[in-house]
Amino acid sequence: MKLVVQVRLLPMQEQAVALEATLRACNEAAGWASKIAFEKDVKRNFALREHTYCEIKARWGLGAQAAQHVVKKTCDAYATLKGNLKAGNLGPRGSKRYRRATEKPIAFRPEGAQPYDDRMLSWQIPERRISIWTTAGRIKDVAFTASPEQLATLDLYRKGESDLLNRDGMWFLNATCEVPEAPPNTDPHDFLGIDLGIANIATTSDGEIMAGRELNRMRARERTLRGKLQKKNTSSAKRRLKKRRRKEARRAKDINHKIAKHVVAEAERTGRGIALENLTGIHERVRLRKPQRATHSSWAFAQLGSYIGYKARKAGVPVVHVDPAYTSRTCAECGHVDKANRVSQAWFVCRSCGFVDHADRNASRNIRARAWELWRRGAQSTAPVPPPNPRRGTARKRGATASGARCASPGR
Numbered sequence: 001m002k003l004v005v006q007v008r009l010l011p012m013q014e015q016a017v018a019l020e021a022t023l024r025a026c027n028e029a030a031g032w033a034s035k036i037a038f039e040k041d042v043k044r045n046f047a048l049r050e051h052t053y054c055e056i057k058a059r060w061g062l063g064a065q066a067a068q069h070v071v072k073k074t075c076d077a078y079a080t081l082k083g084n085l086k087a088g089n090l091g092p093r094g095s096k097r098y099r100r101a102t103e104k105p106i107a108f109r110p111e112g113a114q115p116y117d118d119r120m121l122s123w124q125i126p127e128r129r130i131s132i133w134t135t136a137g138r139i140k141d142v143a144f145t146a147s148p149e150q151l152a153t154l155d156l157y158r159k160g161e162s163d164l165l166n167r168d169g170m171w172f173l174n175a176t177c178e179v180p181e182a183p184p185n186t187d188p189h190d191f192l193g194i195d196l197g198i199a200n201i202a203t204t205s206d207g208e209i210m211a212g213r214e215l216n217r218m219r220a221r222e223r224t225l226r227g228k229l230q231k232k233n234t235s236s237a238k239r240r241l242k243k244r245r246r247k248e249a250r251r252a253k254d255i256n257h258k259i260a261k262h263v264v265a266e267a268e269r270t271g272r273g274i275a276l277e278n279l280t281g282i283h284e285r286v287r288l289r290k291p292q293r294a295t296h297s298s299w300a301f302a303q304l305g306s307y308i309g310y311k312a313r314k315a316g317v318p319v320v321h322v323d324p325a326y327t328s329r330t331c332a333e334c335g336h337v338d339k340a341n342r343v344s345q346a347w348f349v350c351r352s353c354g355f356v357d358h359a360d361r362n363a364s365r366n367i368r369a370r371a372w373e374l375w376r377r378g379a380q381s382t383a384p385v386p387p388p389n390p391r392r393g394t395a396r397k398r399g400a401t402a403s404g405a406r407c408a409s410p411g412r
Contacts, residue, residue: 193368
């Protein structure tokens with residue numbers, strides 16, 4: 001399976017200047033190529049290369065490999081946009097969001113990610129150094145830092161392209177690794193049900209609760225602080241806003257990684273599969289009061305589900321997604337379904353048999369039972385395919401402003 005390991009570069013000042021100039025030149029060239037592709041309706045790699053390749057090399061001084069990657073990046077951005085339009089991710093045809101995405105060429109950020117292959121980038125992993133092509137020539141001995149686990153993964157499994165990107169003044173390389181998968185467990189003796197929520201991020205059918213109290217408090221605190229700083233609107237307030245952006249997302253991402261790692265390890269240790277709810281489209285289905293909307297919208301259940309999915313695939317653990325309907329109203333003991341069974345957010349009391357349990361644990365047991373029934377009927381594992389190779393990454397990952405989910409993830 002393909003995973004992306006992200007390492008941080010530590011360039012000297014002159015090296016950072018050369019890297020920044022390279023990214024700007026590549027993204028300016030990609031923006032120009034995007035206009036040509038839009039105007040001439042030529043969005044395939046070899047066809048667009050005929051119209052742009054020589055001009056890109058002459059005007060921006062890019063090498064042959066860099067020019068080809070710029071053209072390929074532009075075509076990938078339009079392919080991603082086409083996929084999003086077809087899937088309905090940008091609304092119905094004729095909607096404001098749909099028109100905004102299709103009525104003008106895709107634009108690329110000045111410091112958007114740029115792909116590098118092994119002709120343009122070489123790794124000295126034991127020395128933690130790279131040699132990288134720039135518009136100012138080849139730069140050698142650029143230092144990078146990574147954890148021992150990441151270094152081992154890079155040394156054993158790195159294969160394919162790497163993406164150079166700049167984020168908040170920091171330089172990163174996203175390297176593609178072909179990591180072997182464990183043999184899939186085709187005969188689990190049971191399933192570990194996982195109920196996802198806001199008050200409790202995840203609750204297992206074993207009774208383990210991963211509370212979301214700390215994360216929810218942090219989100220509320222950050223939301224209040226953002227409002228105060230935006231209202232103040234001074235230069236220092238803007239600096240603080242810029243410094244604190246992504247802090248909440250990074251914290252939630254770290255928590256979701258830890259929960260996913262723990263859940264998959266427990267399922268692998270006990271020889272079970274993992275049962276999750278299919279929550280696709282829940283944001284569109286649910287209607288909430290205004291005070292609840294921000295909390296519900298920041299609920300990163302899809303991210304947690306994707307982390308569990310690719311970690312389970314790597315470990316050979318089957319994953320089954322079940323229909324979530326009435327899992328919180330159904331008694332896990334007798335099967336009685338009643339809205340009144342859910343007496344509060346935290347507690348479940350069956351009106352038929354009197355069974356009392358934590359509401360999320362009761363729901364997770366129902367999820368486990370449904371997954372086991374589906375598996376007995378011949379359902380296949382729904383562990384998703386891991387994030388794709390950066391060579392076929394999304395438009396946003398390439399630095400485009402078109403819609404699309406970022407696919408790179410740290411090497412965890």
